[in-house]
Amino acid sequence: MGRGWPEVGEGWFMVPMRAQKRKEAFHEPRLHRDNCLLQVQHRIVLASSWFRCAIVRSWKLPMKRQIFPILGYQALTFVFATDQPPKTNEPLKQEVYVWQRTWNEPVRESIARHASQFTRLVALGAEITCKPTRRQVVRVAIDYTMLCASKRPIGLALRIGTYPGPFESEDEAAMVVVEQALSLIAEARANQLQPSELQIDFDCAESKLDGYRVWIEAIRRKVAPTPVTITALPTWLNRTSFKRLITAADGYVLQVHSFERPKDAETPFALCDPAVAQRAVERAGQLGVPFRVALPTYGYVTAFDRDGRFVGLSAEGPSKSWPEGVRLREVRADPVALARLVQSWTTDHPASLAGIIWYRLPISEDFLNWRWPTLSAVMAGRGPRESLRVETHRPQTALIEVSLVNDGDADCSSFPVIAARWENARLVAGDGLRGFELLETGPTAAQFRRKSDHDRLSPGERWKIGWLRLDKDAEAQVEIK
Incomplete structure (x- = not known):
């Protein structure tokens, strides 16, 4: 999680003043289904207008001839209405990420106290840095005894940093990824834990989703029967390659939180825009593939120079030393806004939305992350209160x-x-x-x-x-x- 920004326990970094936002080399066309749908909807609008005129004109005709325009208009209305994804008010599962890289006593204590409130825990197991000339793997020393004692299904997460390709099923990069996936599953089983899923969190460029699919297919073959799921961004939903990617996986998590680099110190910014998240979930629901949505609980400290330009940020962890003259500003997940979002999904959500997974499990040492009472209230769809x-x-x-x-x-x-x-x-x-x-x-x-x-x-x-x-x-x- 995090898409290239510092995560739990990481330090601050400086951003070059003239750094330009990376752009993709080319953009794939939108889903053919969407293009067809737009054309169909356009034709329906035109046709429905014709039928309305026909109905008005038909009142002067004999009764037998009046019925055909009416039936035609009703048929078009039915076609248009049934395009919407099916909805339900079935309860959503509540899951949580255990994303800490160091399993200290506060992490163990939080799992012991709060694991029972979730239907599943997903623990970070390893992180791979893939560079053209080297591969670096950092493993997390997971306390499997603590996870087993939670009596909850446990997923394992494998995080992969940015990698431009190439993507082959048996090249060096693919072998490192597949070997780590196998190793995580084997380690868990050796500690009497059967993972409920292996979740791949890859900072993949939108134009490389077909290459990503090659990796997922290779991983899935090797770790079967353990389900393999992926994390995905809302911007991927309109790619034809995304539909092929999620077909190759056993499900996906739609990550609707991220940090967008602010233009200046005065620009409002948020980790999760509820309106954008709502639209993304509705769009994902149209694909008809089961998914979960990831919501944030964390925060960042952002830094700006004297001219108001963004120079860096820091995540949860010890306080950082910033250069003189730097102006600091916090950005945190908004519990009130997210509680309203959860409440709206409680009463009505796409049938393919299976649950919510929170990033991440609160611990007593956190400064920027929510505390447990806040998360508990938001999970219930209730805005937290001060007292x-x-x-x-x-x-x-x-x-x-x-x-x-x-x-x-x-x-x-x-x-x-x-x-x-x-x-x-x-x-x-x-x-x-x-x-x-x-x-x-x-x-x-x-x-x-x-x-x-x-x-x-x-x-x-x-x-x-x-x-x-x-x-x-x-x-x-x-x-x-």
Whole structure:
């Protein structure tokens, strides 16, 4: 997942100022079926107009002659209506990617706690970098015992970076890919895990989908009977070669999230446009091949120079060091918009849409990824809500510690003023923490105000935002203003 951008645990990178967006050498024509459909629809519109005129004129004719234009118009209406893909309101399966390259304790803990909420887990097993002169393979040390204990079907993912070709079934590049596919399946079976699928995530150029099919056919022959599925982009749907590609596979995942390089720091951008995702799913439904749709939970930190030009981004992981003068901006998956999208599919979706797969499983160390309460709400088609409350603690006489608690299921990024009042005492010291500053507003009153909204208070988290020391013990009222 990610289509060439940094992923979990990867560092930041710089983009040349004059780098041009790569364009394909040529574009294949749209699906012949679409061309024919457009022609048929055009003829239907023309014909239906003729029939309407014929119906109007036919009222002056005898009854026997009136019926033929009416029947013809009804027949055309039936043809046009039945072109739409079949719809259903059957429940959608909910799956999740385990895409972490390092299986540390937070990953294991998240699987132990939340695997039961999904119908399947798909774990990243290996990544291949294919260059014209060399092949590099990075394997992930998967904890198969933990996956087996989840009692859920487990898929394995093989990620392949960009590769321009050539594509042959038995050349060096193909052999590396096939060998890694076989090795992943064998490793899983040796650890008492029978994979439910092998998912290939290849950064394939649109003009190379027929070459990609050669690889899929070779992989599928070698790993049978394990099903082989692929990830696909919405832009592939109108390619004739895509229909041949998904026919060669056992299914596909439509990835409707991506990061488009912004023009400047002020340009609005999103990881997933719900309207675009909706159209892509409807278009995929017309193909009649079972598929799942991948939705995002992650975020990026983007960087811009003093002139507002995009220079790079970083994904989940330790904070990066950026050059001086760089302006940072976060872009995150929008849980409210995606909850509405999930809700719309709950009531009506193409019959060939089998489920949703989330990228990726939340862990406690995440900063840019959703936390579990947020994902749980969105999976149910419910927009997450913020719910802040203030707490006070008295560790010593006349000392008051003030904390904020997020009882909701959405991150809090903007914070209200916290007001404190007391009687019969004088403030002798105090301070704000976690980006809050302390302001005295009177002899017996003070406020905590947020200076920066960079950090987010995640669901279930508690922040100590400041403290007050009075000259003597006194009751204090602290509240959200």
